[in-house]
Amino acid sequence: GAVVSQHPSWVICKSGTSVKIECRSLDFQATTMFWYRQFPKQSLMLMATSNEGSKATYEQGVEKDKFLINHASLTLSTLTVTSAHPEDSSFYICSAHAQGPDTIYFGEGSWLTVV
């Protein structure tokens, strides 16, 4: 069935550096992907909508200059956390919508730890 792959699963980075997370739809095309963040013991919060070939749309309170999203192809969206700080440490997860069947698929998620 349709699969969404996310990489890396785990990443540790130093404060002030940037980290890129990739989200790929493996056997379907996704014009839209979504990025979520989940802090411990909390729910998944929608950060932004990634639109193929155009700018991402960000939810209120999410800094677009800090969380750069690129959706250059129909199967790949990337989230770059720029100048990461410890408070950015979280579980980041993407999702993509497959048209046929009409289903939402999630990536495996990426654990980011900023030290």
Next chain:
Amino acid sequence: GENVEQHPSTLSVQEGDSAVIKCTYSDSASNYFPWYKQELGKRPQLIIDIRSNVGEKKDQRIAVTLNKTAKHFSLHITETQPEDSAVYFCAARAGNDKIIFGKGTRLHILP
């Protein structure tokens, strides 16, 4: 935008009993309501979903009901087992395809 409220935040039930989790949504245009189970450190797993043209759906021990008029939907787990212990999230998809999640319910199955 869509807002999803979920109750209770924590639920403990005796093994074998039923568990019910309730959600409400705000956007009448929402048309798809999935439920996810998330175990520690793992991604959410879709366990059941319901679309706005259906009032109830069942899959073995799991059922979901939808009341469009009241904007309520509920998850019912019968004959609960230890492996049902997890965090459950309801969600609603609005017309713009965004999936908005409830805050989650931590379900404990007591031996």
